[in-house]
Amino acid sequence: MSIVTVQLGQCGNQIGFEVFDALFSDSHCPQGLCSKRENEAYQASCKERFFSEEEHGVPIARAVLVDMEPKVINQTLSKAAQSGRWKYGQHSCFCQKQGSGNNWAYGYSVHGPRHEESIMNLIQKEVEKCDSLSGFFIIMSMAGGTGSGLGAFITRNLQDQYSNSLKMNHIIWPYGTGEVIVQNYNSILTLSHLYRSSDALLVHENDALHKICAKLMNIKQISFRDINQVLAHQLGSVFQPTYSEEGSSHYRRNPLGDLLENLVPHPEFKMLISNAKMEEGIDWQVRPPLSGAPTLGKMSANKNLHFNTSLANLVILRGKEVHSADLGGFKDPALYTSWLEPDNAFNMWKTQRAFNKYEKSAALVSNSQFLVKPLDMIVGKAWNMFASKAYIHQYTKFGIEEEDFLDSFTLLEQVVASYRNL
Amino acid sequence: MTQSVIVQVGQCGNQIGCCFWDLALREHASVNQKGIYDEAISSFFRNVDTRMVGDGGSISKGKICSLKARAVLIDMEEGVVNEILQGPLRDVFDSKQLITDISGSGNNWAVGHKVFGSLYQEQILEKLRKSAEHCDCLQCFFIIHSMGGGTGSGLGTFLLKVLEDEFPEVYRFVTSIYPSGEDDVITSPYNSILAMKELNEHADCVLPIDNQSLFDIISKIDLVVNSGKLGTAVKPKSLVTSSAGAFKKQQEKPFDAMNNIVANLLLNLTSSARFEGSLNMDLNEISMNLVPFPQLHYLVSSLTPLYTLADVNIPPRRLDQMFSDAFSKDHQLIQADPKHSLYLACALMVRGNVQISDLRRNIERLKPSLQFVSWNQEGWKTSLCSVPPVGHSHSLLALANNTCVKPTFLELRERFMRLYKKKAHLHHYLQIEGMEESCFTEAVSSLSALIQEYSQLDATKSMPMEDLPRLSVAV
Numbered sequence: 002m003s004i005v006t007v008q009l010g011q012c013g014n015q016i017g018f019e020v021f022d023a024l025f026s027d028s029h030c031p032q033g034l035c036s037k038r039e040n041e042a043y044q045a046s047c048k049e050r051f052f053s054e055e056e057h058g059v060p061i062a063r064a065v066l067v068d069m070e071p072k073v074i075n076q077t078l079s080k081a082a083q084s085g086r087w088k089y090g091q092h093s094c095f096c097q098k099q100g101s102g103n104n105w106a107y108g109y110s111v112h113g114p115r116h117e118e119s120i121m122n123l124i125q126k127e128v129e130k131c132d133s134l135s136g137f138f139i140i141m142s143m144a145g146g147t148g149s150g151l152g153a154f155i156t157r158n159l160q161d162q163y164s165n166s167l168k169m170n171h172i173i174w175p176y177g178t179g180e181v182i183v184q185n186y187n188s189i190l191t192l193s194h195l196y197r198s199s200d201a202l203l204v205h206e207n208d209a210l211h212k213i214c215a216k217l218m219n220i221k222q223i224s225f226r227d228i229n230q231v232l233a234h235q236l237g238s239v240f241q242p243t244y245s246e247e248g249s250s251h252y253r254r255n256p257l258g259d260l261l262e263n264l265v266p267h268p269e270f271k272m273l274i275s276n277a278k279m280e281e282g283i284d285w286q287v288r289p290p291l292s293g294a295p296t297l298g299k300m301s302a303n304k305n306l307h308f309n310t311s312l313a314n315l316v317i318l319r320g321k322e323v324h325s326a327d328l329g330g331f332k333d334p335a336l337y338t339s340w341l342e343p344d345n346a347f348n349m350w351k352t353q354r355a356f357n358k359y360e361k362s363a364a365l366v367s368n369s370q371f372l373v374k375p376l377d378m379i380v381g382k383a384w385n386m387f388a389s390k391a392y393i394h395q396y397t398k399f400g401i402e403e404e405d406f407l408d409s410f411t412l413l414e415q416v417v418a419s420y421r422n423l
Numbered sequence: 424m425t426q427s428v429i430v431q432v433g434q435c436g437n438q439i440g441c442c443f444w445d446l447a448l449r450e451h452a453s454v455n456q457k458g459i460y461d462e463a464i465s466s467f468f469r470n471v472d473t474r475m476v477g478d479g480g481s482i483s484k485g486k487i488c489s490l491k492a493r494a495v496l497i498d499m500e501e502g503v504v505n506e507i508l509q510g511p512l513r514d515v516f517d518s519k520q521l522i523t524d525i526s527g528s529g530n531n532w533a534v535g536h537k538v539f540g541s542l543y544q545e546q547i548l549e550k551l552r553k554s555a556e557h558c559d560c561l562q563c564f565f566i567i568h569s570m571g572g573g574t575g576s577g578l579g580t581f582l583l584k585v586l587e588d589e590f591p592e593v594y595r596f597v598t599s600i601y602p603s604g605e606d607d608v609i610t611s612p613y614n615s616i617l618a619m620k621e622l623n624e625h626a627d628c629v630l631p632i633d634n635q636s637l638f639d640i641i642s643k644i645d646l647v648v649n650s651g652k653l654g655t656a657v658k659p660k661s662l663v664t665s666s667a668g669a670f671k672k673q674q675e676k677p678f679d680a681m682n683n684i685v686a687n688l689l690l691n692l693t694s695s696a697r698f699e700g701s702l703n704m705d706l707n708e709i710s711m712n713l714v715p716f717p718q719l720h721y722l723v724s725s726l727t728p729l730y731t732l733a734d735v736n737i738p739p740r741r742l743d744q745m746f747s748d749a750f751s752k753d754h755q756l757i758q759a760d761p762k763h764s765l766y767l768a769c770a771l772m773v774r775g776n777v778q779i780s781d782l783r784r785n786i787e788r789l790k791p792s793l794q795f796v797s798w799n800q801e802g803w804k805t806s807l808c809s810v811p812p813v814g815h816s817h818s819l820l821a822l823a824n825n826t827c828v829k830p831t832f833l834e835l836r837e838r839f840m841r842l843y844k845k846k847a848h849l850h851h852y853l854q855i856e857g858m859e860e861s862c863f864t865e866a867v868s869s870l871s872a873l874i875q876e877y878s879q880l881d882a883t884k885s886m887p888m889e890d891l892p893r894l895s896v897a898v
Contacts, residue, residue, distance in 0.1 A: 011703055071424055071462065072699050098560035099425050102707030103804075146711075178786055179803035180702070182712040182768050211780070223780035225701040225807075381890060382801070388891050389798040391715035391767075414896045 002135035002255050004050050004240075005127045006064040007155065010101075010148030011073045012173050013140040014066055015225065018077045019233035020140070021062045024051050025087045027237055027357045034321055034355040043354045046242035046252040052087060053130050060087045063131065065123045066094035067155070069101050069112055069147045093127065095120050101146025105187040106399035108150020109194075116151075121158060128163070136167030136200075136257040143191045144175035144184035153194040160198040167257040170199045171236070174206040174375060183392050185383035190401070192376075193409035196416065200257075201265050203273045204372060205232050234357065235277040238364040239317060243350040253350075263348045264313045264368050266341070269419050272372045277364040310338050310423040311369035316349045320361040323351045338423040373420045380413050424462035425562035427693065427706070428554045429494045430582060433528075433535075433575025435600050436568040437496055437503045438678060443567070443686035444492050444515055446813075450690055453813050454698070460487045463697040467493055468515075469557055493557065495520050495550045497582075499539055499574045500527040520554070522546050528573025532614040533855035535577020543578075547585060555590065562696075563594040563706045565689065566626075570618045571602035571611030580621035587625050594706060596692075597626045598685060601757065601831060603635040610848050612839040613863075619835070620866040623873060627710050629721050630688070631828065632756045637681040640664075643753065644729055663687050663729045687812065688724055688756065691820040694774050695808040702779070704772060704806030712804040713768045713824045718873060722822045723761055725754040728815065742777065742817065746785035749821040750793070757831055764827035765884050766795045770804040772820040775811030782807065794884060829877040836870055843867075 008017030028047035035043075052060035062081070066089060068074045074096050081088045095116065101108040128134055137159055141148035152170070159168055172191070175184045195202055210231050214223045218231070239260075242252035253259050264273055314336070318326055332343040356362045386392070387406055397403070431440030451464050460470040468490040492515045498504050501523050508516065522543055528535040555561050564586055568575030579597075586595050599622065602611035622629050641664055664680035695704040714720045727748040749771070752760040773782060782805055795802050812818050842848065843863065852858050 015701070070703075070705065072703060076699055099562055100703075100705045100707065102705060102711045104707075104711050146708075176783065177801065178783070178790070179801040180805055181708075182799065182802050182804045211783070215780070220780075222778045224778040228779070381893065384893055385891060386798045391798055392711075394717055395711050395714075410894055411896065414894050418896050 002050070002133045002258075003063055003131035004135050004138050004256060005124065005131065006051075006062070007124065007137060007139045008064055008066045008077075009139065009141040009152045009155070010068055010145055012142035012145065013148050013152070014068055014073045014077045016171075016173070016229050016232060017064060017066070017140050018080055019226075019229040020236050021051065021064065021081070021087065022084070023230070023233035023237040023357070024241065025060070027241060029086075030355075030357055034360070035353045039354055042252060043242050049132075050135070050240070050242070050256060059085070061090050061093075062087060063127055064089060064093060065120070065127055067096075067120055067123075067147075067151065068094075069097045069108070069151070070099060071096045090127075093123060095123055101150060103144075103146045103181050103183060103187070104395055104399065105146060105150040105153075105183075105190045106396040106401035108146045108148075108152070109154045109190075110150075110400040112147070112151050113154030117154075117158060120155060121162065124159070134163075134166050135255050136169065137163070138169050138171060138257070139199075140171045141191075142173040142175065143188040144173075144181045145187065148173075149187045149191040153191050153198075156195055157198040167261055168199050169201045169203055169257055169260070170195050171203050171205070174204050174208075176207045176211070177375075177378070180207075183395070185379050185386060186392065186396070186406070188379050189383045189409045189413055190405070192416075193412040196271060196412060199271065201261055201271050201273055203275060203366075205235070205275070206375065209276075235275055235364065238277050238319060238356045238362050239275055239366060241319075241356060242354075243317060243319075243352045260315070260366070263315045264366060266313060266346075266368075269416075270312050270368055272376070272416070272420070273366055273368050274371050275364060275366040277362060309367075309370040309373075311336050311346065311367055312338060312341065312423060313346045313368040314348070315366045316347075317364040317366070318349070318351045318362070320353070320355040320359060323353055323361070326351070370420050370423060373417055376413065377417050380410065380417065384410060424466060425560045425696065425705070426466050426493060426558040427563040427565055428551075428558070428561065429467070429492070429565045429567065430497065430551075430579075431494065432497045432566065432568040432579035432582065433572055434498065434500070434503050434569075435572065436566075436575045436579065437498055437507065439567050439598070439600075439682045439685050440494065440496065441507050441510075441512060442679060442682040443689055444494070444512055446683065446686045446690060447492075448490070448515070450813055454810055458487045460485060464490070465559075466693065466697045469493060490515060491517055492520075493554055495522070495547075495554055497522045497543075497547070497574070497578060499524040499535065499578065501525060520550060522550060528577060529851075530571075530608050530610055530614065531573045531851055531855070532577040532610075532617045533852045533858045535573040535575075535579070536581045536617070537577075537855050537857040539574070539578050540581035544581075544585065547582065548589060551586070551589065555593075561590070561593050563596055564590070566595065566597045567685075567689075568597070569600040569602075570615040571600075571606055571608050572614060575600075576614040576618040580618045580625075583621055583625035594627045594710060595625065596706070596709075597622060597629045598689065599629055599631050600685075601631050601633045601835070603633050604834075605635075610842075610851070612835060612842055613848070613852065615835055616839045616866045616870055617862065619832075619873075620869040623718060623869050627720060628714065630692075630724055630756075630822075631721055631831065632685060632688075632724070633758060633831070634681065636756050636758055637684050639753065640684060640729065640756075641680050647730065663726055684726065684756070688726060688820065691726065691772060691774065691812065691818060692822075694810065694812070695772055695806045698808050698810040700806065700808035700810075702805060702807040704770075704804070704808075708804070708806075709770065709822070713770055713822060715767055715799070715824070716876075719767065719824060719876060721824070721828045723759050723825055723828060724756045724823075725749050725751075725821045726756070727754055727819050727821075729754075742781055743785055743788070745817065745819050746771075746789060749819050750789060757828070759825070759827035759831065761823045761825040761827045762793060764794070764825050764829075765881055766793055766799075766802060767824040767826075767880065768799060768802040768804065769793075769795075769824070770806070770822040772806045772808070772822070773817065774808045774819075775815060775817030776809075777807060777817050779807065796880060797883060797886070826877045826881050829874060829881070832870060832874050832877075836867065836874070839867065
């Protein structure tokens with residue numbers, strides 16, 4: 002089954018390109034560490050999910066590119082075409098001349114209705130190219146105007162128009178110390194709207210990705226390209242084909258469906274976060290992340306270990322000797338909320354075919370309290386700013402009133418409370 | 424991609440404008456080697472086929488034929504505009520883009536605003552409409568003028584109301600030259616305060632600049648350039664004040680260096696909208712992020728670096744130094760000290776070979792020494808444009824919405840009151856039809872209200888930050 006990707010705004014389009022590039026590179030990687038037949042099945046599965054075929058053979062990404070100003074889309078299209086290995090559809094993009102000005106209200110209330118028909122038509126065309134649709138993957142940032150506002154609008158439309166298909170929104174959580182001054186407003190408006198219309202919100206934090214580049218990869222001058230590539234690798238290791246229950250010759254057919262089935266047991270809890278580790282020669286000693294726990298040496302026996310309580314954890318392992326990995330640590334009931342059995346909450350997908358050039362790679366997707374702290378912080382800051390009424394006139398100008406803000410605050414406080422009570 | 428139209432009013436406005444067009448051409452020439460008319464150039468220039476009669480057909484793609492500036496030049500004296508039209512930039516302007524008169528405004532805001540305003544309203548509207556029609560998607564009007572005189576101050580601010588009524592969706596960014604303490608125009612306080620009221624009410628964003636600061640920057644540069652110290656030879660093109668390598672070949676006129684600084688300001692302000700980068704910032708984002716309340720729209724600007732050293736053996740001044748300089752009071756374009764006042768919001772627009780980690784590192788480093796208002800503790804807006812300015816490998820423009828503008832306004836009001844109390848020169852204004860004493864009193868109260876807002880914000884500076892109680896929800 003196929004996934005149609007919608008890339009929104011500068012962030013969405015820049016990331017989207019890296020994601021497709023990573024997916025393509027991986028699927029055409031010669032060292033799969035598996036049999037030729039398996040490799041071919043993997044390639045075919047990946048292609049079905051993310052690329053469509055053209056007569057001349059250059060695969061076309063199953064994607065719709067949307068931005069309200071032309072610079073980024075032009076760059077994205079040409080980067081893809083230049084590589085010569087894959088490209089975007091010629092008519093798969095929608096572009097305007099003037100951006101959304103970092104204004105959620107403008108993206109949602111002005112651009113949304115104005116361009117609804119054109120954008121939905123483009124998506125429809127892409128859907129028609131699929132034999133069977135698993136769902137939509139929408140890549141957007143929360144801090145700006147187009148990704149956030151128009152993204153929320155489009156997601157709601159997708160829910161109305163394709164109510165049988167799944168939607169996963171990939172959201173970029175901005176840096177804590179500001180990229181956009183009104184990012185907290187834009188974020189709470191986005192999250193509250195998406196919570197109502199999306200099936201799952203997969204979050205990547207810029208701060209976390211930045212740390213990975215700095216500490217784990219030792220990059221000195223980190224650019225957004227570096228950050229996006231780390232992200233793309235993480236997503237790739239989550240979304241690339243994995244074995245289904247039947248064993249090594251069959252890959253799972255419904256990527257989004259399977260993910261959601263394992264990770265979103267209850268619609269009140271939709272926030273997912275992912276992390277991945279890819280290395281040569283690591284041991285399969287994958288342990289659940291501890292929050293705030295001291296390092297191993299200093300742990301005292303009578304301290305209560307504090308984990309971020311999870312609702313669901315999914316570990317995806319790829320590569321050499323994958324079947325020998327022991328993930329017992331993940332079945333510790335202390336990790337999970339009291340109303341779930343670890344057996345139900347924890348799942349593991351093992352695939353022998355390696356990802357990219359990494360001998361072993363592990364990805365963890367969690368639905369847990371991990372995001373409570375960042376979410377709480379954003380809501381707190383937005384609330385402080387809202388109390389002073391700063392910048393509100395920029396939103397009311399385009400039809401987003403104080404009531405809409407209050408609704409968003411209410412919904413998100415509920416989400417925070419729900420997660421806290423796990 | 425959007426377009427912008429520059430409206431240059433009065434002697435000062437036109438002289439700065441002239442420098443701007445010069446540098447804009449130079450910048451685009453260095454970026455656009457193949458001479459193709461692309462979207463970046465189209466933001467400020469039209470491509471015209473001069474062989475066609477009449478208006479000259481506009482060409483939207485392909486090779487550059489003849490570039491015409493998207494500008495309207497207004498002056499009530501002919502001297503400056505005529506000079507521009509006889510100079511090397513004459514082909515960049517269309518005679519139909521000009522509005523001139525002979526007598527000048529006599530440094531009288533009332534003459535500029537009331538007399539010439541009503542006289543030329545129709546013509547102004549017509550030229551503006553024409554320039555808008557030539558644009559595919561007009562986003563912004565940039566008005567360049569001085570506050571102390573008559574035409575730039577009076578007619579320039581009259582324009583603002585016209586623009587607001589006629590093009591309500593288009594942004595109005597005003598670059599205003601404020602009079603310095605030793606201004607030789609006696610009535611400049613009157614003109615400035617009367618103009619301020621219009622700026623308060625009709626501008627989206629104002630970038631105040633004063634001559635004294637520009638002059639100080641030039642002195643600073645001269646010191647380095649002329650010090651003769653080893654390794655201080657400066658790349659001529661990189662001087663923020665120079666037009667070296669630009670199209671004007673005549674002798675640099677006295678204000679040229681200062682005007683070039685302002686021209687560079689405008690180029691850097693629009694660079695992220697024109698050129699590509701990993702984190703773009705369009706002009707509508709400036710207003711959105713930096714104007715928390717409609718009346719507080721005065722932005723203090725600073726440009727760094729001021730020059731690039733020519734000697735390649737000397738390592739370039741650390742990137743971080745550029746960020747530190749942007750917050751020093753020596754680099755501000757008005758007499759202001761943002762570091763010791765309260766920030767409402769701050770934008771950092773970076774050009775050139777700078778990545779997000781450099782930006783973040785410097786924000787983290789500088790944050791502790793800056794005071795931000797309690798509801799905007801992380802009030803940073805950032806942008807990264809890949810194309811550096813001519814002669815530099817990177818540059819930074821910082822725009823701050825900061826209470827440090829208050830002293831400038833206080834001083835202005837003080838100078839005004841000194842004159843007004845004695846009714847000095849008042850009759851020159853009151854004899855103009857439409858002018859009454861109430862115009863003055865209203866203008867002063869408008870300014871006082873603004874000052875009051877800044878004072879209230881300043882008062883919150885030393886207050887401890889409290890987190891407000893949040894909504895509590897039933898679970």
